[in-house]
Amino acid sequence: MNQWQALPLWDDEIPSAVAVASDVEVLAPAQRxxxxDTVGVFDLETTGVDVVSDRIVTAHVGLLGSDGEALRAQSWLADPGIPIPDGAAAVHGITTEHAREHGAPAPLVVAEIVAAVRDLLDAGIPVVAYNAPYDFSLLKYEALRHGVAPIVEPSPVIDPLVLDKAHDRFRKGKRTLEAVAAHYAVPLVGAHDAAADAIAAGRVALALGRRFDIDAPLHELHAQQIGWARAQADSLTEYFIRVGRLDADDRLDGSWPIR
Incomplete structure (x- = not known):
């Protein structure tokens, strides 16, 4: 089940920037x-947290203007083909019975999600995903499971979790999407709904860009996030070892944006 709201599927006429109203100032290329500019957004709600074995339940892929306005939106409800654990259903609100009755077949949903994300990336539009390795890795394994050609090296990707940790490293408090959205004054109504989370993550990314003037070209920013994510994982690993949550020989995987 998928539905585009307000605007059609993107095509070969996607501009590098989309004016959402006639009175919106269009920046010259040197100022952009x-x-x-526009950013894509992507989020999954799933049967669990194991990216290899868990399945997609709901998903959202969209396009935001620089003001955070939703320009295009596509959402899916899948029948994942396995029971949805009660704990997962309590988070996103989708039960096994509901998914079986109303969801589209998982292979169709996975193929459409992959195509929508790939269209954005192929157009050079950065895709925002909060904690990107989770969503992109799970999508990869779902694609492999259902015979869909996976996105193996997604780029350019923007991960607000990585950016926030890199630019405000010593801030106290949680780094969940809800907490970070509140910190940057981004409304998040209906957390753990794929559309709500994807749009909020996109708006957080835009807020981070403005707050810290993150103006590196997209290919450079993508490469920077690879390094930042690895350093953040190493730092967290050392902390977990100190407090006894990891053995000295264990390491957290800092691969980004896919594992």
Missing amino acids: CWWT
């Missing part, structure tokens, strides 16, 4: 950076 990614947060003054």
